Amino acid sequence: MTTKSTAKAAARSSHPERPAAEAVHAASSPDLIFHEIVRGLYNGSYVPGQRLVEADLTQKWGVSRGTVREALNRLAAEGIVVLSRHRGAAIRILDREEIRNLLTILELLIGLAARLAAQRINEGDNHARFLDSFEALMAFRSRPDSFELVRARNRFYRTLASIGRNTELQGLLTRMHVHLLRVQLRSQQDGMLTERFDDYSSIGQAVLAGDLRRAELAARRHVRAMQSLLDRAPA
Amino acid sequence: MTTKSTAKAAARSSHPERPAAEAVHAASSPDLIFHEIVRGLYNGSYVPGQRLVEADLTQKWGVSRGTVREALNRLAAEGIVVLSRHRGAAIRILDREEIRNLLTILELLIGLAARLAAQRINEGDNHARFLDSFEALMAFRSRPDSFELVRARNRFYRTLASIGRNTELQGLLTRMHVHLLRVQLRSQQDGMLTERFDDYSSIGQAVLAGDLRRAELAARRHVRAMQSLLDRAPA
DNA sequence: CGTTTAGAATCGTAGGACAATCATGTTGGG
DNA sequence: CCCAACATGATTGTCCTACGATTCTAAACG
Numbered sequence: 384m385t386t387k388s389t390a391k392a393a394a395r396s397s398h399p400e401r402p403a404a405e406a407v408h409a410a411s412s413p414d415l416i417f418h419e420i421v422r423g424l425y426n427g428s429y430v431p432g433q434r435l436v437e438a439d440l441t442q443k444w445g446v447s448r449g450t451v452r453e454a455l456n457r458l459a460a461e462g463i464v465v466l467s468r469h470r471g472a473a474i475r476i477l478d479r480e481e482i483r484n485l486l487t488i489l490e491l492l493i494g495l496a497a498r499l500a501a502q503r504i505n506e507g508d509n510h511a512r513f514l515d516s517f518e519a520l521m522a523f524r525s526r527p528d529s530f531e532l533v534r535a536r537n538r539f540y541r542t543l544a545s546i547g548r549n550t551e552l553q554g555l556l557t558r559m560h561v562h563l564l565r566v567q568l569r570s571q572q573d574g575m576l577t578e579r580f581d582d583y584s585s586i587g588q589a590v591l592a593g594d595l596r597r598a599e600l601a602a603r604r605h606v607r608a609m610q611s612l613l614d615r616a617p618a
Numbered sequence: 619m620t621t622k623s624t625a626k627a628a629a630r631s632s633h634p635e636r637p638a639a640e641a642v643h644a645a646s647s648p649d650l651i652f653h654e655i656v657r658g659l660y661n662g663s664y665v666p667g668q669r670l671v672e673a674d675l676t677q678k679w680g681v682s683r684g685t686v687r688e689a690l691n692r693l694a695a696e697g698i699v700v701l702s703r704h705r706g707a708a709i710r711i712l713d714r715e716e717i718r719n720l721l722t723i724l725e726l727l728i729g730l731a732a733r734l735a736a737q738r739i740n741e742g743d744n745h746a747r748f749l750d751s752f753e754a755l756m757a758f759r760s761r762p763d764s765f766e767l768v769r770a771r772n773r774f775y776r777t778l779a780s781i782g783r784n785t786e787l788q789g790l791l792t793r794m795h796v797h798l799l800r801v802q803l804r805s806q807q808d809g810m811l812t813e814r815f816d817d818y819s820s821i822g823q824a825v826l827a828g829d830l831r832r833a834e835l836a837a838r839r840h841v842r843a844m845q846s847l848l849d850r851a852p853a
Numbered sequence: 854c855g856t857t858t859a860g861a862a863t864c865g866t867a868g869g870a871c872a873a874t875c876a877t878g879t880t881g882g883g
Numbered sequence: 884c885c886c887a888a889c890a891t892g893a894t895t896g897t898c899c900t901a902c903g904a905t906t907c908t909a910a911a912c913g
Contacts, residue, residue, distance in 0.1 A: 411703065412897070436863075447898045449684055452865095456688055460695030462789075468646065469864050469905040484784040491726040549719040554697075555790075647866070671894070682867045687895095704874040704895050 412446050416454035419444070421463065424474070424565060425533070431565065435464060435472040461558050482566055482613060489559055490606040493540075496556060497602035499547025501590045509546045510591065516542040517587040524580045532578065533564070539583065543590070566613065575616060579608060647681050651689035654679070656698065659709070659800060660768070666711040666800070670699060696793050717801055717848060724794055725841040728775075731791060732837035734782030736825045744781045745826065751777040752822040759815045767813065768799070774818070778825070801848065810851060814843060 410418070423429035440451045455472045458464040464472045477485070504510050520539040523532040540560060544553045570577045582605035589598035645653070658664035675686045690707045693699040699707045712720070739745050755774040758767040775795060779788045805812045817840035824833035 438863075448864095449687075449899095450897065452684075453687065453691055456691050457695060460692060462786075470907090471863065481786065484786045487730070487784060488727070488786055488790065491730060492723070495722070495726060549722060551697075551716065551719045552723055555723065673894075683895095684868095685866060702875095705876090706894065 412450045413453035413457065416440070416444055416446065416451065417457050420454070420458060421561060424463070424561070425568070427568075429474055431474045431476040433474045435474070437471070461561065463561060477562060477566065479613075482562075483610065485559060485562055485566075486606055486610045486613075489556075489563065490603050490610075492552060492556055492559070493543075493606055494599040494603040496540075496544045496547050496549075496552060497586055497590060498595045498599040499549060499552070500543050501593050501595045501598035503546055503548060504590055504593050513542050513546060513587075513590060517583075517591070520583055521580065521587070523578075527576070527578045527580075536578075536583075537564075539587075543586075570613065570616060573616060575612065577609070577612065579605060582608060647685045648688035648692065651675065651679055651681065651686065652692050655689070655693060656796060659698070659796070660803070662803075664709055666709045668709045670707040670709070672706070696796065698796060712797060712801065714848075717797075718845065720794060720797055720801075721841055721845045721848075724791075724798065725838050725845075727787065727791055727794070728778075728841055729834040729838040731775075731779045731782050731784075731787060732821055732825060733830045733834040734784060734787070735778050736828050736830045736833035738781050738783060739825055739828050748777050748781060748822075748825060752818075752826070755818055756815065756822070758813075762811070762813045762815075771813075771818075772799075774822075778821075805848065805851060808851060810847065812844070812847065814840060817843060 420429060420435075429435075435455065437448055437451050437455070440446075440454075441448050444451075455464060455466065459466045459472065463475060465475045466472050500509075500513065504513060516535075516538045520532075520535045523529055523535055526532075537560070540556065544556045547553075567577045582601065585601040586598060586605060589601050655664060655670075670690065672683055672686050672690070675681075675689075676683050679686075690699060690701065694701045694707065698710060700710045701707050735744075735748065739748060751770075751774045755767075755770045758764055758770055761767075772795070775791065779791045782788075802812045817836065820836040821833060821840060824836050
């Protein structure tokens with residue numbers, strides 16, 4: 384306790400540097416748990432319906448209950464888990480109709496993202512950045528089972544959304560994308576071929592060409608195709 | 619301050635009142651604070667940029683810090699406040715571009731809501747419910763300055779969204795509507811006429827007629843009109 | 854076999870504590 | 884007089900403990 388001021392001074396003097404970007408902010412503990420659970424969704428260590436007991440999580444990550452609660456609240460705010468009063472949190476289960484609802488919205492939003500991206504494709508290094516993520520995604524055409532494909536597709540969508548310079552849209556899409564990924568993962572496990580490289584190709588080419596209308600239509604068509612794929616899938 | 623525990627007990631026992639609102643599940647404390655602050659946005663007791671200090675809020679509502687923090691986190695998740703690490707919460711300030719971004723998205727979402735509503739207008743009591751909220755809104759045509767108008771317009775939008783039976787969309791719209799309301803309030807203070815009853819009329823009639831296409835177009839046109847209004851507004 | 858009820862789990866919320874960090878005012882040097 | 888280093892206070896981040904409230908579980912009972 385008596386070392387307070389000296390320790391502080393030391394830390395101060397050894398850290399005169401200023402964080403460069405806003406993103407450097409060093410994630411908080413709830414942030415870490417949040418991302419840890421989201422990642423758990425990706426690799427299957429958390430499955431829909433699974434219950435998340437606060438006490439377990441506090442022990443698992445060695446944090447306090449308040450911290451766990453904050454993380455759970457954020458997960459609930461994103462619709463990833465559902466909270467029932469006095470009954471705790473559980474990974475949300477998306478039924479068919481909710482998936483359909485999600486896709487109905489995503490059709491519009493991804494269409495909008497594609498249109499905006501096409502509109503600004505020639506600003507700054509947008510063209511190069513987008514082309515990069517686009518080619519990285521298409522490189523998986525030959526090996527569509529790769530785990531890396533998920534990352535590439537993620538990057539493709541993120542880049543698409545970022546070019547449009549609509550931060551609200553970016554936020555919405557990343558949040559909804561988490562749900563989409565779960566849907567796609569489940570479909571993959573069912574042996575469905577969910578990757579539609581021809582769709583990605585149309586979207587990418589239209590965006591690169593700066594063709595607003597074609598980009599939006601291609602994106603919307605892609606989402607609709609996924610929806611009809613899911614409609615045909617087993618329950 | 620020696621009355622702390624006794625005062626707490628008194629408050630506890632004198633608070634068996636129930637909200638009796640739509641939510642049967644009895645709102646939690648963070649819920650109450652959340653709604654209290656949102657309401658504060660409506661009546662002007664909270665203005666954009668205003669800082670929300672945890673200690674103040676705990677005292678103001680007599681709840682613990684954890685509770686306040688949960689409320690703040692939820693407000694942040696909805697984009698109503700912004701949190702900066704170690705710097706606390708502040709009511710979010712929407713700049714021109716963010717408003718434009720919001721409206722760009724809302725154009726699509728409200729259009730979708732109108733289309734879905736038109737699609738299902740003849741199911742159950744949808745027609746009656748919608749007509750009711752529609753006429754209630756149009757009744758304010760003669761006195762557009764009324765405070766009640768805000769409520770009527772809110773109900774109109776809520777009804778519109780609920781008929782579509784897309785819960786995701788409903789959630790999104792209510793969340794984004796909070797921001798819209800702040801924009802409209804600000805515009806009203808600037809003496810702008812933001813109510814466009816002709817727009818409401820077109821939307822309502824198209825929905826009631828079950829004309830999907832016309833309903834969607836009318837809704838989108840309405841949002842675009844609001845956007846161009848704002849573009850013409852002073853900074 | 855269905856119902857009741859006691860106990861265990863778990864959550865909701867309060868309250869206190871302390872380090873980390875930020876904001877601000879102060880001081881000493883140029 | 885201005886600027887940079889420093890000390891101080893304010894506020895947040897996180898931990899801990901505690902206890903009533905609610906739900907779940909399962910044994911006891913009719």
